[in-house]
Amino acid sequence: MTDEEIKALVLRELSNIAPEIDSSRIDPAVNVRDQVDLDSMNVLDLMIAIHQATGVEIPEADYPKILTLNDFVAYLRPRLKDR
Amino acid sequence: MPSLGADMEAGTLVQWLVKPGDRIKRGDVIAVVETEKGAIEIEVFVNGIVHSFTVQEGEKVPVGTVLALIAADGEAPAVPTPPAIKPVPPIAPPPVRPVTPAAAAPPPRAEKQPAPAPGPALQPSPARLRISPLAMRVAMELGVDPAAVKGTGPGGAITRFDVEAAAKAKAAPPPTPPAAPAPAALKPARPAMMAADKQAAMRRAIAAAMARSKREIPHYYLGTRIDMSRAMAWLREENLKRSVNDRLLYSVMLLKAVALALRDFPELNGFWVDGAFKPGEGIHVGVAISLRLGGLVAPAIHDVDKKNLSEIMTGLHDLVKRVRAGVLRSSEIADATITVTSLGEQGVEHVFGVIYPPQVALVGFGKIVEQPWAQAGMVGVRPVIMASLSGDHRASDGHRGGLFLAALDRLLQEPERL
Structure with a gap:
């Protein structure tokens, strides 16, 4: 998957969870939770959705590394490079 | 129509999920009701057979109204068709148990909900207005004369919804041909509530419950x-x-x-x-x-x-x-x-x-x-x-x-x- 595809995927799943957001206005360099009102159940749902879409399971211990949209791309890119 | 919270006065029956003759058991979801809190699936609390519906899809009725008659297991299955079923309140012939499905618990609060009286609905006394305290307050806020409002609640009591409907009617320009008076308690449901309406309705429901809490609970x-x-x-x-x-x-x-x-x-x-x-x-x-x-x-x-x-x-x-x-x-x-x-x-x-x-x-x-x-x-x-x-x-x-x-x-x- 390309970076753009990964970004689009995360934004799509995010929109499913928070339908009110305008995904074009999400700043990829800013903490997602500062831009979208997400509780811990929403975050879990996002991780489940990403797992279902990509097969990548993100352990809880890695959550602190993944704060922005760019972080998602950086985290998922090496794990999805052959897909 | 079950009470689904301290703040609920009425609900709209959106859909029946069973039909007369169906066998149902405790816990089955038999209908969907629209309230301020959104769509609620109504569960039944007896085992038996659906006999007939007393409220049709699209009707909005007060809490306590009988929605359906169910022949509970162990009761005579041969049920005489109840004569001219009225929507409010129970008039079921003995072999059929009138069912306000499930979830009468928590016991409805005392002050606003007189238990549906068996027999014909009480006539409102001409001397004293039957109006809930909430409806009275809303009437004062909206500038509606309660005496001019037609009550659709239990025993002809005036509910908040009646007051709000009256306020709306007052605000709207009078229709050219005078509208036929809506039959009490049988108002057709409003078309599916718009999102903004739902928002406002939920806000009112929260307001009513929280105001009651702070008024009554030390x-x-x-x-x-x-x-x-x-x-x-x-x-x-x-x-x-x-x-x-x-x-x-x-x-x-x-x-x-x-x-x-x-x-x-x-x-x-x-x-x-x-x-x-x-x-x-x-x-x-x-x-x-x-x-x-x-x-x-x-x-x-x-x-x-x-x-x-x-x-x-x-x-x-x-x-x-x-x-x-x-x-x-x-x-x-x-x-x-x-x-x-x-x-x-x-x-x-x-x-x-x-x-x-x-x-x-x-x-x-x-x-x-x-x-x-x-x-x-x-x-x-x-x-x-x-x-x-x-x-x-x-x-x-x-x-x-x-x-x-x-x-x-x-x-x-x-x-x-x-």
Whole structure:
């Protein structure tokens, strides 16, 4: 998957969870939770959705590394490079 | 039409999910009703056979109205067709049990809901207006003369909805041909409520319940800090073993600990009805879930004390999904014996909640923050959560409330036993 595809995927799943957001206005360099009102159940749902879409399971211990949209791309890119 | 909360006066029957002749059993979902809280699936509380419907799809009727006649098992199946069924209130011939499906519990509050009288509806006395205090207040706010409003509630009582309808009619330009008077209690349902209407309706429902709470319930508030280091360490270990689909959230541990602690403090788990405390049958924890576009509901997870953490997590996940999709079941809406609110996600450390009547207690949790924690002469840094109890002083005292919070603390220090 390309970076753009990964970004689009995360934004799509995010929109499913928070339908009110305008995904074009999400700043990829800013903490997602500062831009979208997400509780811990929403975050879990996002991780489940990403797992279902990509097969990548993100352990809880890695959550602190993944704060922005760019972080998602950086985290998922090496794990999805052959897909 | 079951009462699905202290604030509900009427509901619209959106859809029947069964038909006359169908065999139904306790717990089956038989209809969908639209309320201020969204669409609610109505569960039935008897086993039997659907005889007939007394309310049709699209009708809006007051709480207490008979929706359907069900021949319960063990009753004579040969049922005479009830003569000219009227929608309000029960006029069922004896062999058929009039059923206001499921979830009459929690017992409807006394002041607003006269039990549906058997026999023909009471005639409103010409001398005294039958109007609920809420409807009277709304009438004053909207500048509506209550005497000119046609009541559709039990016994012809004027409900808030009648007042609002009258206000709307007043505001609208008079239709050129004078509209035929709507038959009482048989007003056709409004077309599907628009999102903004729903928002406004939910806001009003919350306003009514919370105003009643602060008017009637003498709250006392207690708070304590709880060291969450053991609980969080246990959870981290536990979640390592689980796939992402089965992971637990720490709020599930809080719910279980609250439920277990309540076993020893029954006076916090139940309802204040008719001037007396009525203990809850089971520990059904209402979970305050906020909606993305504003407002909140607090549906129950049943028997939380008897469920393991995975079961509670599944229940919570399912509940959150259905709240956001707008479909809840009647028992979830009506059964909660206590409410838990966790506002920590929004970043506050302290929550002192407002009790949801007729419940008698609410437990609040703030966010988990790292704090200096002194123990045995040493200061360390621990993840700490602030737990609070809002108690109804009619039903319990601060001393017992304090012991409850201490018990909650003890339970969270032994997470493996939750």
